[in-house]
Amino acid sequence: MIELASVIRDLREELEQAIAAAEGASLRFELGTIELEVSVALERTGHAGAKVRFWVVESGGDATVNSTSAQRITLALQPTLTGSGNPPYISGSAAPDER
Template identity: 80%
Template sequence: MIELASVIRDLREELEQAVAAAEGAELRFELGTIELEVSVALERSAHAGAKVRFWVVESGADATVGATRTQRLTLALQPTLTRSGNPPFVSGTTGANEQ
């Protein structure tokens, strides 16, 4: 199983690589809402100060989860660029009025 935070971090890194790889290309794709659907297992520790953690169940790993119950979770992520707050483009050159 993989922590949900790791899945989102890896997705962010992949998208940043796509934006960087598209530098100078003429064809543009604006990145819109990303819907991420995962199967998650919930883990809660019994000791004081414990927190709840979400683990993403890897494909085909349902049988290994055993007694842990899994749920399907859909996240709608709206990517924006830190500096401008605009949606990113995963390809294409920046226009005259864009940042």
């Protein structure tokens, strides 16, 4: 199983690589809402100061988490570039008059 935070971090890194790789390309894609559907298992530690952790079940791993009650969740992520308030373009920096 993989921590949910790691899945989101890896997704962010992949999107940043796509933006960098498309620098100078003439075809642009605006990145809209990302819907991520994952199977998760919930883990709660039983000591003082305990926290809840969400683990993403890897493909083909459903049978191993039956005892921990895997649940399916969908996350809707709205990406924005830091400080811009606008969604990022996968093709790199914006051209004049482009938002």
